[in-house]
Amino acid sequence: MENKKKGFNLQAVIPLATIIVSLVFIVVGLKDYGFWKNQPTPGFFPIIIAVVLLASSIACFIQIARDKNSSEVKYNRNELMVMLGAAGIILCTFLIGLVPSCLIYIFLWLKFVEHAPWKVIVTIEIIMAAIILGVFTAWLQIRFPVGLLGDMIF
């Protein structure tokens, strides 16, 4: 999972990102919302927090850069697949609706990633359909998006 760091440590990306976030909050806060006008203005609290975030992020960045013994975090392809799977459901929702997208995703994942037997796939599909349609649609009365295809049919 993890190996010794070589060159730039990827862990430093997080404090770098939070440094940018803090600077955005400070600049936008001072420019648009102000800090003090007889009393604290809407920018008062976020600016203070952003300044603390900036200072702690710099300290964190230096700490990571100085730490020669830390191991670098390694990402693997499977983690990306989970993210892509969820992104796929979101995109397909706009075309075929949310419920069919979820059920198709479960089928594809179980069949082609996990190589699950048909019995398991059918059981899980039935359980998930029952949960989504029974609990969310019937009981909680959530109207899930039907997508472009659903709009054309209904």
Added chain:
Amino acid sequence: MENFASLLAGFSVALAPENIGACLLGAVLGLIVGAMPGIGSLAGCALLLPLTYKFNPTTAIIMLGALYYSNMYGGSFSAILLNIPGDSPAITTALDGYPMAKKGRPGQALMAANLASFIGGTIGILILTLTASGLAKIGLMFGYAEMTLILLIAMTSISWLIGENPIKGIVITMLGILVASIGMDTLSGAPRYEFGNMYLLGGVPFTPFIIGCVGFAQVIKLINEREADEKKRAGEDSKTKLSIRESMLTGHDFKRILPPIVRSGVMGTFVGVLPGSGATTGSMVGYAMQKKFKSEEPMGTGAIEGIAASEAANNAAAAGAFAPLLALGIPGSGTGAVLLGGLMMWGLNPGPLLFDTNPEFCWGLISSMYVANIFTLLVAILVIPFLIKILSVPVKYMIPIITCVCIVGAYSTSNSMYGVIIMFISGIVGYLLDKNGFPTAPMLLAFVLAPMLEKNMRKAFIASQGSLEIFVDSPLKLVLLAVFLVLVLTPVVKSILRKMKAKKAQA
């Protein structure tokens, strides 16, 4: 006496048919979620939060409370039978639970865990009953400045206690506060940091954010546990049969577990009250304390005392954590933050006034914990013969299921794909943070507490016309400030001392 009269009134709320039903549903779902390795109470509560939208606030929180509480029971099942703790508080249960199961006494190990959870939890709820309203009365004496300091202490302590790196704790806490400041200004209602996006005007929605940070992030991590899970399961004897009769404890067993249960129950409750500690710290403290006492078998080799100490402490801590949550509006853990967020969503303002403004809710919730404790014990005992079957669901099949539950849950709480997109983004951010050693629990706590902190801090400054003196003008404020400074400075001093020691050792 006054508390017990209020408690009796609370039972009239807790025993209403819909609340009993919600309590039972929460108990069953909590047991299942807790028993499933890798999900945990935080993700469990977050994932099941959308289900409570159908209920009124009291019923909804009763269900969530029962769910959180029974989760502690469920975590021990897979710890004992598979050596895979269902939740982090069950880590210490596995130390003796699994060896005891290997010695041919899996049923007794489960029964000991259930009884310890029940008695430990009852001790915790009793202490909660006695202290919660008193704590709220103390809270009523707090003004804006005191509340600001209390909230700062709560946020700081969880940053220090979770994770090994305090700087990362501060970074993540501040990030959580900034995310919460997107949307409307808490005092003037003016739009703030919406960056021209109309969706951001309403802020970052709580439930999709939580579902993403803990639920979806957990699924991404789960994929790496597939192989380990398969290997562990391959080594298990799937033909083990359990029955309630064979799981019964002997009188001798009961004598062995009772003292550690009582000790850990009391200790666990007080650990649970402390911000940032929660059930995991409770179970570890309970287990460590038991090591100092005599056990019939050595600890770590299947000692029933070890299971009892760990389980009693984590259930007591789970109950104890409700005291600061209800009385001061300060959650002790990430799961507490989810419950607090739920309370706020339903329009309840947790804090010292809650016991005055919504006594039926507060006492109804506390009473429901007694009911949930009994229900969970019954369900946990009745489910023993079916546990092997329930736990046989492999992690790899749970990945697509939980992913879909995250998406459907995020949509149902926001009625828009915006909620799903927030869930997706916060899930990836939560995963990246966790992978790089930034604990996400402080961020959730900060996200929930930030509006309260901002409101109190700004009102304190308005009252004092900008003078910082308002934070130091009474002995109570000085004590609170001292506690805050100790929490802030301790890790810095520790780090300096460590470096000095290392330099000395090198010299």
